Amino acid sequence: MTRSRLSVLLALLALTSAVQAQDKVPLQLELPKPLFAGTPRPISLPNLEKPRSGPRPALMVPAGTTVLSKGKPVTSSDSLPVIGELSFITDGDKSGTDGTYVELGPTPQWVQIDLGATAKVAAIAVWHFHSQARVYHDVVVQVSNDKDFKTGVTTIFNNDDDNSSKLGKGTDQAYIENFEGKLLDGKGAVGRYVRLYSNGNTSDELNHYCEVEVHGTIAK
DSSP states (O other): OOHHHHHHHHHHHHHHHHHHHHTEEEOOOOOOOOOOOSOOOOOOOTTBOOOOOSSOOOOEEETTOEEOOTTOOEEESOSSOSBSOGGGGGSSOOOOOTTSOEEEOSSSEEEEEEEEEEEEEEEEEEEOOOSSOOBBSSOEEEEESSTTSSSSOEEEEEOOTTOTTSSOOOOSOBOBOOTTOEEEEEEEEEEEEEEEEEOOBSSOSOEEESEEEEEEEEOO
16 A cells, blocks of 8 residues: 555544544433442452542443433333332432432342333433442343343343353453443444343342433434
């Protein structure tokens, strides 16, 4: 390839990247108020992410991305929660105070959101129980068009580092809950259903959710 042709190719690639960048915007999240203060008890896990210094980096998503999960129906492996209602997970209240979260029983459990139509998922934000610093085990987040999650499953997050939940060994890091929630890049995964797994936490064997927000666009 001649130098002139290489220069043209590089210019085209730069133009394409610039156009694609213009189609992306920072995801705007409404965050609840912090609930715990003081020094949390130390948590030691082999795959725990390091504390972040400074604000969370912005996640760039396609222009036109909206919250698709608000008010959508939720099902679960535990149909009779210990505390709360499954509808709390998509009601828009992520405050984490009493009466705003659902508590599921011990052992691996999942919750599933039906978006009502096939969507391209740009991001998923998850708030477990954030009034106390704790880590939830074996957090796995998947997207599929199959409500039973047997075919066409895309995994966008998996911190089950020993495959104890039998969903495959994950390489993502465990994280400490806080008011910011966990923001996951959906990477355009396509599906109608979003399923989230967990397997107890560092404080007890139960599973909790304050809110799950699925951001994206309805697939055409």
